[in-house]
Amino acid sequence: MNDETPRPAMHNGGSGMRPGFNRLLGGVWLMTWRSELIPRRVPLLILIICALPGLVYATVNPGDTRQFYKWLIDMYFLLILPLYCLMQFGAMIRDEVQEGTLGFLISRPAKRWSIFLSKYVCRILMVEIIAGVNLVLLFAVGWLRDIQGVIAVLPAFLAIQVIAVPVWGAISSLFGLIHKKYLVLGIVYGFVVEFGIGRIPGNINTLSLIRQFKTILAQLKPVREFFEWSAEGMGIALLVLACATVVYLAAGVILFVLKEYTTSDEVGK
Amino acid sequence: MKSVIEAKELSRWYGIVMGLNHVSFDIGGGLTGLVGPNGAGKSTLIQIITGQIQPSSGSLTVFGERPWNNPSVLRRIGYCPESTAVARDLRPFEWLRGLGMISGWSSKDSAASAERVLEMVRLPRVHWNKRLAQYSKGMRQRVKLAQALLHEPELLVLDEPLNGLDPMGRQEMGRLFKDLCSQGVSIVISSHILEELESLCKWFLMLNWGRVVASGTRDAIQSGSRRWDEQLLVRCDRPERLARCLFDEELLRGFYLEPGNGAVSFHIKEPEEFYENWLNILERSGVTVYEIRSGTRSLSSIFAKVTE
Numbered sequence: 001m002n003d004e005t006p007r008p009a010m011h012n013g014g015s016g017m018r019p020g021f022n023r024l025l026g027g028v029w030l031m032t033w034r035s036e037l038i039p040r041r042v043p044l045l046i047l048i049i050c051a052l053p054g055l056v057y058a059t060v061n062p063g064d065t066r067q068f069y070k071w072l073i074d075m076y077f078l079l080i081l082p083l084y085c086l087m088q089f090g091a092m093i094r095d096e097v098q099e100g101t102l103g104f105l106i107s108r109p110a111k112r113w114s115i116f117l118s119k120y121v122c123r124i125l126m127v128e129i130i131a132g133v134n135l136v137l138l139f140a141v142g143w144l145r146d147i148q149g150v151i152a153v154l155p156a157f158l159a160i161q162v163i164a165v166p167v168w169g170a171i172s173s174l175f176g177l178i179h180k181k182y183l184v185l186g187i188v189y190g191f192v193v194e195f196g197i198g199r200i201p202g203n204i205n206t207l208s209l210i211r212q213f214k215t216i217l218a219q220l221k222p223v224r225e226f227f228e229w230s231a232e233g234m235g236i237a238l239l240v241l242a243c244a245t246v247v248y249l250a251a252g253v254i255l256f257v258l259k260e261y262t263t264s265d266e267v268g269k
Numbered sequence: 270m271k272s273v274i275e276a277k278e279l280s281r282w283y284g285i286v287m288g289l290n291h292v293s294f295d296i297g298g299g300l301t302g303l304v305g306p307n308g309a310g311k312s313t314l315i316q317i318i319t320g321q322i323q324p325s326s327g328s329l330t331v332f333g334e335r336p337w338n339n340p341s342v343l344r345r346i347g348y349c350p351e352s353t354a355v356a357r358d359l360r361p362f363e364w365l366r367g368l369g370m371i372s373g374w375s376s377k378d379s380a381a382s383a384e385r386v387l388e389m390v391r392l393p394r395v396h397w398n399k400r401l402a403q404y405s406k407g408m409r410q411r412v413k414l415a416q417a418l419l420h421e422p423e424l425l426v427l428d429e430p431l432n433g434l435d436p437m438g439r440q441e442m443g444r445l446f447k448d449l450c451s452q453g454v455s456i457v458i459s460s461h462i463l464e465e466l467e468s469l470c471k472w473f474l475m476l477n478w479g480r481v482v483a484s485g486t487r488d489a490i491q492s493g494s495r496r497w498d499e500q501l502l503v504r505c506d507r508p509e510r511l512a513r514c515l516f517d518e519e520l521l522r523g524f525y526l527e528p529g530n531g532a533v534s535f536h537i538k539e540p541e542e543f544y545e546n547w548l549n550i551l552e553r554s555g556v557t558v559y560e561i562r563s564g565t566r567s568l569s570s571i572f573a574k575v576t577e
Contacts, residue, residue, distance in 0.1 A: 017420060019340060019373030027370025027379070034367075035358040038400070100354030104416060107319045108371045109344035115371070257338065260322045 019109050025118045032122040048084075049130065052076060053137040060145050066226050068147045072138060072157075073217060073227065078210055081131060081161070082190070085168035090175050090182035092123050097261045098180065106261075116256040120173055120249065127165050135161055153220055160216055167209060167241050170248035177255045209244060212237040272297055273424055273455045274318060278327035281313050281479075288313035290479035291327065296457060300450050302466040303459035304572055305476035311459045312351065314476070315428050318457070319348040331424065344373075347422030349413045351429040351459075357402035361387060361412045364401065365419055372420040386415040391441055406433030414442070418449075425449065425456045431465055443469055463572060475572060499543075501535045504560040508533035514554040518546060531559070 036045075056071045093116070096102040105115055135157060142150035175182040175189070198208025205211050216238070217223045218231035274296040281288040289310045305311045316322045317329050320336035320343055328335065336342045356364045362383050369379030387397065390411040401409060410433045417425055425446075431439050439462075446456055446469055460466045466473075473490060475483040483490045505511055512524045512533050520543045522536040537543045551558065 016375060016378045017344070017373040018375075019344070023370050023373055023375065026376060027367040027372075030363065030370065031356065031359060031367035034360075034363050035356065038358045040358075099357070100350070100352040101356055103319075103321055103348065103350045104356075104368060105371065106321055107343060107346065107348040108368065109340040109373060109420065110371055111340055112338050118371075 017109075021114055021118065024110050024114055025121060028115075028118040029122045029125070032119075032126055036126055045130065049134050049137065052080060052134065053141045056138060057141045057144065060141070060147075063146045063148075065147050065222065068142050068145065068150070069222055069226050072142075073223065076135075076138060077157075077160075077164070077213065077217070081164060082168045082194075082210075083186075084131065085127060085165060086172040086175070086183060086186040088127050089120070089123055089169040089172035090186060092119050092173050092176055093256065093261075094176040094180055094182060102261050112257045113253045116173075116253050117249075120169065120252075123173075124166055124169055127169065128162060131161055131165060132158060149222065153222060156220055160213070163216070163238075163241060164213060167245045167248075170245045170252065171209075174248050174252040174255070177252055177259065206236075206240060209241065212240050274329065274331050274457070275333075276314075276327065276329045279314075279317070279324050279329050280326045281310075281317065281322065282325045287479050289317075289324075292476075292479070292481045293327075294474055294481050294484055296455075296474065297472070298453070298455045299472060300446060300456045300458065300470040301472040301474060302470035303457055303474050303476070304463065304466065305459075308478075309476040310479040311476055312428060313479075315348075315426055315457075315459060318426050319343075319346055344420065345423045347417035347420065347425045349417040349425070349427045349430050351432070353406055353409050353413075353433065355401045355404075355409050355412060358400060360398060360400055361392065361404075361415070362397050364412070365416055368416050369419050374420070382419055382421075383415075386418040387412075389418060389445065390415045391445075407435060407438050410434055411438070414445075423454060425454055427456065427458045429460055430458060431460055431462055439465060499537045499540045499563065501537060502532060502560075502562040503535065503558060504530065504532040506531065506557045506559075507554075508556075511551070511554050511556045514550050515543075518550060520546065520550075 052071075052075070056068065060067045060071065093102070096105065106112060108115070136154070139150055139154045139157070171189070172182070172186060175185045179185055194208050194210045198205050198211045214227070214229045215231065215233055215236075218227065218229040219234060223229070224231065272295040275294075277293050279289055279292050292310075292314075303311050303314065313322070317324055318331055318336060320339060323337045330336075331342050332345055334342045336346065359367075362380075365383035365386065366376070366379045369382045370376060372379075374382055392408065392411045392415065396404070396408060401412065404412065410430065414427070414430060417427065431442060434442060443465065446458070450456055458466060458470065467487065471486055473484065473487060474481060475490070503511065508526055508531055512521070512526065512535070515521050515535065516524070520538055522538050524536065525534040526532075527534065
């Protein structure tokens with residue numbers, strides 16, 4: 001382009017800007033999926049999706065229902081899924097801060113809470129898709145390994161996963177906002193609250209989210225067969241998960257609105 | 270001049286470190302240069318103007334409102350940060366389209382707007398399909414400028430926008446800023462490249478140690494600095510002789526002979542006294558003068574003076 005090329009005018013009469021949550025969500029979603037599905041990341045994504053089903057296929061003997069559900073619940077539902085959410089949602093804002101791109105977002109004409117919520121919603125969608133494919137592959141492996149009635153419980157497991165991602169996402173995004181070492185924070189939380197407090201008898205273990213998921217999973221017949229979890233209190237479990245999602249999300253929104261994430265050259269001097 | 274940005278007793282601390290210290294100023298329309306050494310408070314000021322951080326005390330308003338978490342003001346501000354960080358994994362078009370939608374454009378209008386601003390910053394179309402990670406610093410700078418223009422702001426706040434651009438690119442951007450200014454866009458530019466800032470801006474705000482040390486047009490700032498020592502650069506056939514004559518009259522604080530080109534730079538003790546006697550001494554010395562230049566006319570020298 002040389003100097004003689006006429007430069008487009010700044011104001012071309014385009015007064016169609018109407019900031020709103022839908023458009024904001026559309027913009028964030030566009031950037032989320034486009035940056036997630038870049039060629040460099042696709043091999044890693046395939047590895048993440050296929051690694052566990054491959055491992056399960058290699059280790060579960062044909063017809064060994066107990067072993068299959070141990071992998072599916074102990075390894076996938078109660079460990080890998082929360083960790084994956086921690087990585088994905090913890091990085092949601094923190095990566096923008098670390099890479100210095102948050103300024104482009106928070107200087108846009110949008111309320112900060114709406115930016116945070118739209119990022120959260122888009123991340124949920126992305127993680128649900130990836131985790132959904134992962135879960136379907138796991139069940140396909142179960143079917144290939146002659147696990148009885150495995151396809152029949154797939155919808156129920158998918159539904160539980162749909163509930164699990166927002167709650168793990170809410171707490172993980174809060175960790176990401178609190179500290180750059182959100183992985184450490186999440187793991188410490190996991191040990192103290194989920195594996196520590198969650199095993200204390202009495203009412204205090206209600207604080208553990210895994211405890212609630214165990215109650216919900218125990219509604220499924222094959223789970224009851226292999227795990228000695230109580231199926232009582234399904235309503236309370238759902239209520240606790242809903243409350244936890246709202247509380248952690250609200251804390252994240254408040255923190256994001258109030259906290260100043262940009263650093264200044266002057267700070268270090 | 271109607272104020273676009275108005276600061277009153279504005280301060281900002283980072284713990285015990287002071288970023289801005291009780292500064293008050295007005296910035297009107299047109300091109301305004303923000304000048305100051307590292308740590309002067311420029312970036313702090315820019316971050317407050319663009320609503321990224323809040324003042325610790327005092328106030329700053331843009332178009333009469335506080336910018337922090339205020340979409341109605343942010344709608345009117347375009348911001349280009351200093352850092353070269355961009356969404357590395359995205360292509361410029363998709364990044365700008367996304368940011369356009371976040372700003373409130375529909376998907377279709379956002380695409381049209383992204384195309385328009387990429388053309389404005391003269392990013393060749395052949396590069397539009399490359400990911401930003403593959404871009405040179407200069408190309409990223411253009412994309413960063415494009416995102417600032419995306420929502421047709423009335424105020425552009427540009428932190429070191431010329432960094433990484435080649436001389437041609439700087440000229441192009443200079444022309445773009447002037448074009449925008451003629452269309453009624455107010456621009457605040459922070460830059461270390463004072464010569465270029467000088468050619469672009471009419472108004473300046475000079476910061477040092479978190480304080481405003483001077484503001485106004487270059488001439489106004491300089492006239493306010495008459496009390497300071499002046500500097501004079503003279504190119505003549507016998508610079509040593511001229512320097513000796515002036516030194517004997519005790520009119521100089523010092524001088525510097527530039528080797529090889531017959532130039533001498535004088536640091537004048539009392540400007541009024543110097544200029545009263547200057548022509549007589551020149552005549553007496555018998556040297557032939559080829560060129561006389563004030564060393565205090567440039568923005569760099571004014572800046573050096575006010576930040577001394």
